[in-house]
Amino acid sequence: MWRGVILLKAVHMKAEGKTAYIPKESKDHNQISKELKDLVGEEFVADDVATAFVYSRTMCEFDQYLPEFVAVPRTTEEVSGILKIANKYKIPVQCQVRGLNMGDCHMSLDGGIIIDLRRMNSILEINEDSGYALCEAGVTYANMRRELNENHPGSTIQYGFMPAQAGFVSNSIVEGHLDRSCKYGASYYNLLSAEVVLPTGEIAHVGARGLVNSWNRKTPAPDLLGLFLGGWYGTTGIITKAAMRIIPRPKYDDVVFVTTPDIDTACALPGELARTHLFDGIGAVDWRCILSLTTKMSSMPKERPDGFPETSMDIHFSSQVSEEELEFKRKMLESIANKNNSKVLPLDAFGYETERFCTLPMVEGTPGGLGPFFSGAGKGSGLSWIGGLGEDKHFKELYMKTLEIYDSYSSAHLFPQICMYEMDWGHVGCFRTMVSFDRADPSQVEKVRNINREMVRLMYDHGYTLYKAPKFAEDILMKDYADEGFLKLMKKVKETLDPNGIMAPKRWDTEES
């Protein structure tokens, strides 16, 4: 329930431990609204607080930031036109697909225009031969899955645990982790060439498509794609079309669980398996995560229940050529697991919920929402996470210290769900913790904020960089960890591309930190 309104420069509403920031109306509000409506159509522009409030909703512990306008363009030219209007009136712009990144990287922290890319959802070309799909920026995992299943059954894409409506292109932009990332690397590598609209509204192509009429690769070409991918969070321009990697659908394919008996094995075995170069995907979740998925319990026992494994890994393996190759990989897995006192189990080992969770991509697995993630959340259904990429040799220390951090906030209702993934055959490890909490309980919101601050420092101290980093984590990074030369270079790049400073102000803001 909203409890109060404080009038400052803009309006701030406080409720349940959070603040909603409502920006002051621009002096040219009506004129900007008219120009946006003339450009993209009356029904695709909103300038009212009610719509803005919906766009500021967050499942996390962060405050809410309302935009002043929402515009939902259909074409690249309309995106370009919106940026030109924003430059003319010097008002901020941020773009989003569905706001599902969990670091609230899609929020406009300073009012202005939210560009909602969801109408740009055409799949323009599927090139199975060279393995890419040319997509508009708002294409979702559900769109891709339907198109490939119905019209290109020989090809597939990698999936994660995200909801069906999550963006396929935006997942690459934020460097997601997917089910076959051990073999194919982070989702970042799936974006090959792109059409972009620069902050000033000019349109350009980057990747090989920037030099020749070919979309299927980034290089050889000066790699300007990096100006838009992997953590810029929309501060340098807007990708409007992208060639995204698709992969051959494995002819022979299997997924099994491998359960580990103790923390040492839990943290070392993923790396050992990755370095065999045999398995497409290796992801481990801890016993709290399994319990919370399978039992929906809202408080967690302090000790691991008798007979429960420390972690369960889902291991994906496949062959394009024969059942024998698949069988060989299965045998190797069993042998390595045995040697490590670990067990290979079928996917129904923990019951229906986990089997469904691991076999159906979330595209089908969460028709009603994000249910499995919120067990333990109580009525407020909050979910937060901190995740980063680094070296897997630190898994054990991160695991132990995560438990210490959560212990120090002693709450049976706030427990970490720890996940560890392998990428690029062990070259990169992904460590993340999720926490579900009651957003209606201010003390839980506050605790999650404090826990996450400590988690962020833990990750940075071990040389991990965060993906989908929330603003507070970015500020800590710039203030206490980042190289000065790097920050100066970033500033130069941003100022060159965006002379009026309209793109997602306050993100990567070196002056602020």
Ligand SMILES: Cc1cc2nc3c(=O)[nH]c(=O)nc-3n(C[C@H](O)[C@H](O)[C@H](O)COP(=O)(O)OP(=O)(O)OC[C@H]3O[C@@H](n4cnc5c(N)ncnc54)[C@H](O)[C@@H]3O)c2cc1C
């Ligand atoms: C329950 C749950 C489970 C999840 N599991 C996974 C998982 O297993 N693996 C995984 O990788 N992710 C996972 N995610 C994260 C999420 O689904 C992805 O990050 C998603 O693909 C991006 O969300 P979105 O499409 O809503 O993008 P948004 O959240 O709308 O945007 C993400 C960021 O990219 C920027 N951006 C978006 N589009 C563009 C563009 N065209 N040009 C420039 N910048 C742009 C935005 O400004 C923002 O900063 C999960 C999320 C949830 C809620």
